[in-house]
Amino acid sequence: MPSRGLVAGPDFEHFQRRYFTPAEVAQHNQPEDLWVSYLGYVYDLTPLAQKYKGDLLLKPIVEVAGQDISHWFDPKTRDLPRSDWANDFGKPWWQGSHYEVGRLSAKTRNIRIINTLTSQEHTLEVGALESMWEILHRYLPYNAHAASYTWKYEGRNLNMDYTLEENGIQDEEEEFDYLNMDGTLHTPAVLLYFNDDLTEL
Known part of the structure; x- marks a missing residue:
């Protein structure tokens, strides 16, 4: 079962980054x-x-x-x-x-994070080996309540303990390079859905 919020996640007061770009x-x-x-x-x-x-x-x-x-x-x-x-x-x-x-981080990649509640979008450079919790921590300066959202990709809840790749969000940068295409035109988007008590997600 994917982790859904701050309760299931790491202790953010004592959170220590593992990777730096x-x-x-x-x-x-x-x-x-x-x-x-x-x-x-x-x-x-x-x-x-x-x-x-x-x-x-x-x-x-x-x-x-x-x-x-x-x-x-x-x-x-x-x-x-x-x-x-x-x-x-x-x-x-x-x-x-x-x-x-x-x-x-030996390898980094870009990811778009879109808050469906506010329509705000941010592009972050993250380490390929970072878990979604670590990416969430990177995103906190843009949204201090990021752990109160369900994180999804293509309609699927993301497992916050997994990396982007482990969640099926493939890094296609090498393929774009091979095809001489601009990979920045296709940066994967993670959608954030606010969790409230009135909505069952």
């Missing part, structure tokens, strides 16, 4: 808000940048704020291949997970 990481590109990604994970290095503000050793990190720095690392050892980079920060910042905030 490259575009989201790129927004955190200042010393006072500094994220990077590497080897499939996303790290918030803001505390490090604040602690060592003005230190020349921090300069390479500040210069790549908001970017993927996987090329800095050996994928097998998850360590820097060069050992001559001076490190006066104690334990190297790239070792351990205390700065880790989530995973980097």
Whole structure:
């Protein structure tokens, strides 16, 4: 039975994102808000940048704020291949997970969300491995009551624990590319139907 509302869903007060898109990481590109990604994970290095503000050793990190720095690392050892980079920060910042905030979405796709009550439509870039609950959480800035709606695609209730693909919403981007067609002309639409006590959905 598909999940239908906030009661069956995750605890939104303690909700923690699992995936971030490259575009989201790129927004955190200042010393006072500094994220990077590497080897499939996303790290918030803001505390490090604040602690060592003005230190020349921090300069390479500040210069790549908001970017993927996987090329800095050996994928097998998850360590820097060069050992001559001076490190006066104690334990190297790239070792351990205390700065880790989530995973980097290797593949993203666009989805349209249409509120049938208000006719408002928003297009979101989401990670291909995100569940519908995670997508709902992305949508909350546009509608704080999003969990009070039934989410449907082509007339079917969506299972909020499943990804878009698992719900039968196929990613046809590669097919459109193969056919030299503009995939943005066919972005799948999820319809939101408000749940009230007078209507049986």
